[in-house]
Structure formats: C-alpha cells, structure tokens
Amino acid sequence: MAPKGAENSEIAYRRAMEKKTHVTFPQLKYPSLRDTGLKDSVQWLEGKAMDDGxxxxxxxxxxxYDLDSFINKHPGGADWLELTKGTDITEAYECHHFSKSVDTILTKYYVRDAKTPRNSPFTFDDNGFFRSLKRAVAKELPKIPKNVTKQSDRIIDGLFAAYLLLAAFSCYTKVSILANLSWMLASLMLAWTVVASHNYIHRRSNWRMHLFSMSMWSYRDFRVSHVLSHHLYPNTLMDLEISAFEPLVYWTPRKEKPFFSKYFAFLIELLYFPFKYLIDFFIRNLSAIFRKDYFKKHWRITDLVGFLVPLWMWVVSGATFYHVFTTWLCIIAGASLTFYKIGSNAAHHHPDIWKDGDQPSYGTETPDWGVHELEAVMDREDINRGHFTIMTFFGNHALHHLFPTLDHATLTYLYPIFIEYAQKFRANFRLTNQFDLFIGQYKCAYKTEFKIIDKKEN
Structure with missing residues (x-):
C-alpha cells in the first residue's frame, strides 16, 4: 500500500530536494537541462531527446520510427516532425490524430523497438478514458456544421485589423489623450490577437499562425513550449511553461521557494511580463548567432514579421520614425503584460489543481493521459459563455487540452459527449470562475505543502 499523510510528504520532499526523479512519478528521470541555461524551447527539446530513448x-x-522521408509529406506541415526528431512523440501522436489510417501509415516507417521504457507516466489504454472519448468524438465530428470555424476566423481577423488601425492612429493623432488611449487599446488588440492565434498554432500550418509572431515571439517556439511541452505534460516537471519562470515565480509546491518568489509574485509579474516578448526575441536571435546549428534548424525569416507593423505605422501616420518606434515598443510591452496575465490565470494555477508533488485523485503512477489532463485543469464558466471570450482568454480549456487540433468553435458542440464520458470514467473535471483562478495563481506561488489525499475518504 502506498504511503500516506506525513510519511508521503516526507518522501516527496526528499525527492524534490534530490532532483533525481519527478516527485509524483518516481519512476521517471528528472528532466535533463530543466534548471540550467536559457530555459528556451530548443534547450527543452535537447533535454527531452536526452531522456526519451x-x-x-x-x-x-x-x-x-524513421520519418525523415515523410517530413515534407506530413499533412500537418513539416514543422511538427522537424521539431520533434529524436524525441518521444506518443502524447502528441495520440491527441493530434483521429483517423486509424494514421496507424497504418506509421507502421511503414517502423525501425525497431526502443531499448528503454518511456520517460512519461501516461498510458493510452484502448478502453481507458481518453481513447474511449476520442472514438466518441470522432463519431460526433461529422455532425457538426462545417462553417462553425468561420466564427473563429472572423474574431481573429477583426482583432488583427483593429490592432493595425489603432497602432497607426496612435501615431497619426496629435491629441495626446487620444494617442495614449489608442496605443493602449492597440496593446490589448495585439494581446488578444496572439491569444486567438494559438487556436491556429495547434493545427496544420496556416497563415493565421503567423499572427502570433506579430508579438516578436516565434510561433515555432510557442509550438514547442506550449503545444509539445505544456499541453502534453501539464504541471509536470516537463512543462516548460512552468520551469521557464523559475526562480522568479514558482507555481509548483516546494519548501525551498525563494522569499521574493513566494511573497512578491504579483509585483514580479508586473515588472517582468511587459518585457517577456522582447526578451524572447533577443534570446532567439542571439542564439541564432552564437549557438551551434540554431540558425539552420530553428530560426525562420517569419520570426521578423512583427517589424512590418512599425513600418506600416510610419507610412500611414507620417510621424517621425523615432516616435513610431517608441510607440510600437510601448504597444509590444503592453501586449506582453496582457498576454502573460491572461495566460498565467488560464486554468492551471490554483491550489486545488494538481502540480508535481501533489497526490492525484486518480491514485496511480501510470495514469490515463486524458484523466491526468483534467487533473491539471480547472475550466471557467464565465469565460466559456461566449465565443469571443473563449478565443481571447484561452477558453474551453479542458476540452482544448484533450483535442488541441480542433477549432474552439467545434469544441463547443462536443461538451455533452465530453461530460458524459468524464462522469462515466470519473475523470476530475471541475468548473470555477476567472476571479477564483486569478487569486488562485498567487496562492499557488505561495504554496509550499504538497496535497495529500486520504484514499479512505474517496
């Protein structure tokens, strides 16, 4: 029988200090390169390749499997296979594909069995929660109206157009109040455009995914940090969207949290988040200059599309380039702050949500992947009420984590079948509101004790 209470906490704290394994999943190796270097997407991929066998x-x-000859044939675009070569893509393979024909294609590229066990705790039993739900969803998809995704397209296109108009007007107008109001609204429009573009980044390569790079962050970097790391391993030690903020903010419960991280998370976020877009831009481009093979393998000319906006502002407004450039930097900073405040409050940081070290309610070290996804998420009723807020505040979060390649407008139609299967398999789907998660993330930053579940009470 597994240890409980104080005994379990003592074991967990020892594992956390030793950093030899994940705390909740002691069968796994502690992620290589997690706590060193720049903590960027390329480093994460390098560390994962070291651990995945x-x-x-x-x-x-x-x-x-040797997929080299399939890269340019991949229906989702070459990016996905280029980025993941040398790693275990099991979770991505399972949640990104619905058709059984994909299994047939994959077998053509089989080389041999791996020599080591997977460095992931998650399973995909054919009769388990995730695969059972996926089969049911596959049957529902043909019943959904074909044009529902147009709702999402109209929202992101409108947000981007508003961003361009407000950005130009902020330099064109000579009225200071209007200029200040315009660049602040432009910041909001850019932040919402970037959030909404994440709906397209998960899917096959398309032109709207490049709207993400208007932030000066790279959509390819986000495909790693968000799609391949955070989505597939939420709140575990393999989640780059948690580790990248340490030691400034610790959302994982640990006794040894720095004083400033524990008590001043709100202030740190206000000081750090406005510069995060530009920090990522400089890290990526300096890496392209100084890190071996980075330029060839990871840098893309589309990373620079954001510079088209100040050019547009200069041409349309007729203002001096200095005025245009400084205004644009203010817009980028405001958008960066807004985006990261939305993201840090979007469903994953709350004392009641599982983090590495906590005991999960499912009570096993080899959980069904879908069951674990719900353990690491709390959805927000107020955000899910309208498609605009869903698109601009990372709504439909639980279903989106399970089926990330489906448009958010499509997900809305799948809730009845999702609720049915969550209840059937006793998956831990929970609802709260945006304010609760806003307060909850600061409680998470303060949290030092692991959550221990008494199985007798369940």
Missing amino acids: AEGLWRVHSGL
Whole structure:
C-alpha cells in the first residue's frame, strides 16, 4: 500500500530536494537541462531527446520510427516532425490524430523497438478514458456544421485589423489623450490577437499562425513550449511553461521557494511580463548567432514579421520614425503584460489543481493521459459563455487540452459527449470562475505543502 499523510510528504520532499526523479512519478528521470541555461524551447527539446530513448528517431509508445522521408509529406506541415526528431512523440501522436489510417501509415516507417521504457507516466489504454472519448468524438465530428470555424476566423481577423488601425492612429493623432488611449487599446488588440492565434498554432500550418509572431515571439517556439511541452505534460516537471519562470515565480509546491518568489509574485509579474516578448526575441536571435546549428534548424525569416507593423505605422501616420518606434515598443510591452496575465490565470494555477508533488485523485503512477489532463485543469464558466471570450482568454480549456487540433468553435458542440464520458470514467473535471483562478495563481506561488489525499475518504 502506498504511503500516506506525513510519511508521503516526507518522501516527496526528499525527492524534490534530490532532483533525481519527478516527485509524483518516481519512476521517471528528472528532466535533463530543466534548471540550467536559457530555459528556451530548443534547450527543452535537447533535454527531452536526452531522456526519451528515441535514438535520434521518432518514438511512439515502444516503437522507433524513421520519418525523415515523410517530413515534407506530413499533412500537418513539416514543422511538427522537424521539431520533434529524436524525441518521444506518443502524447502528441495520440491527441493530434483521429483517423486509424494514421496507424497504418506509421507502421511503414517502423525501425525497431526502443531499448528503454518511456520517460512519461501516461498510458493510452484502448478502453481507458481518453481513447474511449476520442472514438466518441470522432463519431460526433461529422455532425457538426462545417462553417462553425468561420466564427473563429472572423474574431481573429477583426482583432488583427483593429490592432493595425489603432497602432497607426496612435501615431497619426496629435491629441495626446487620444494617442495614449489608442496605443493602449492597440496593446490589448495585439494581446488578444496572439491569444486567438494559438487556436491556429495547434493545427496544420496556416497563415493565421503567423499572427502570433506579430508579438516578436516565434510561433515555432510557442509550438514547442506550449503545444509539445505544456499541453502534453501539464504541471509536470516537463512543462516548460512552468520551469521557464523559475526562480522568479514558482507555481509548483516546494519548501525551498525563494522569499521574493513566494511573497512578491504579483509585483514580479508586473515588472517582468511587459518585457517577456522582447526578451524572447533577443534570446532567439542571439542564439541564432552564437549557438551551434540554431540558425539552420530553428530560426525562420517569419520570426521578423512583427517589424512590418512599425513600418506600416510610419507610412500611414507620417510621424517621425523615432516616435513610431517608441510607440510600437510601448504597444509590444503592453501586449506582453496582457498576454502573460491572461495566460498565467488560464486554468492551471490554483491550489486545488494538481502540480508535481501533489497526490492525484486518480491514485496511480501510470495514469490515463486524458484523466491526468483534467487533473491539471480547472475550466471557467464565465469565460466559456461566449465565443469571443473563449478565443481571447484561452477558453474551453479542458476540452482544448484533450483535442488541441480542433477549432474552439467545434469544441463547443462536443461538451455533452465530453461530460458524459468524464462522469462515466470519473475523470476530475471541475468548473470555477476567472476571479477564483486569478487569486488562485498567487496562492499557488505561495504554496509550499504538497496535497495529500486520504484514499479512505474517496
């Protein structure tokens, strides 16, 4: 029988200090490179390749596959396979594909079985929660009206157009009050555009995913940090969207949290978040200059599309380039602050949400992947009420985590079947509101004790 209470806490704290394994999942190796260097997406991929036993190939479950000749044939675009070579892509493979024909295609590229167990705790039992729900969802998808995704397209296109108009007007007008109001609204429009573009980043390559790079952050970097890391391993030690903020903010419960991280998370976020877009831009481009093979493998000319906006502002407004550039930097800073405040309060940081070290309610070290996804999420009723807020505040969060390649407008139609299967398999789907999560993330930053569940009470 597993240890409980104080005994379990003592074991967990020892694991956390030793950093040899994940705390909740002691069968796993502590992620290589997690706490060193720049903590960027390329480093995360390098560390994952060290741990996954993929031997320079692509790993799916226990099999190794050579997909080099398939990269340019991949229906989702070459990015996904280029980025993941040398790693275990099991979770991405399972949640990104619905058709059984994909399994047939994959077998053509089989090389051999892997020599080591997977460095992931998650399972995909055919009769488990996730695969059962995925089969049910696959049957529902043909019943959904074909044009519902147009709602999402109209929202992001409108936000981007508003951003361009407000950005130009902020330099064109000579009235200081109007100019200040315009650049602040432009910041909001840019932040919402970037949030909404994440709906397209998860899917096959398309032009709207490049709207994300208007922030000066790279959509490819986000595909790693968000899609391949955070979405597949939420709140575990493999979640880059948690580790990248340490030691400034610790959302994972640890006794040894720095004083400033524990008590001044709100102030740190206000000081740090406005510069995060530009920090990522400089790290990426300096890496392209100084890090071996970075330029060839990871840098793309589309990373620079954000510079088209100050050019547009200069041409349309007729203002001096200095005025245009400084105004644009203010817009970027405001958008960065807004985006990260929305993201840090979007469903994952709350004392009642599972983090590495906590005991999960499912009570097993080899959980169904879908069950774990719900353990690491709390949805927000107030955000899910309208499609605009869903698109601009990372709404439909639980379902989106399970089926990230589906448009948010499509997800709305799947809630009845989702609720049915969550209840059937006793998956821990929970609802709260935006304010509760706003307060909850600061409670999380303060939290030092692991959550221990008494199984006798369940």
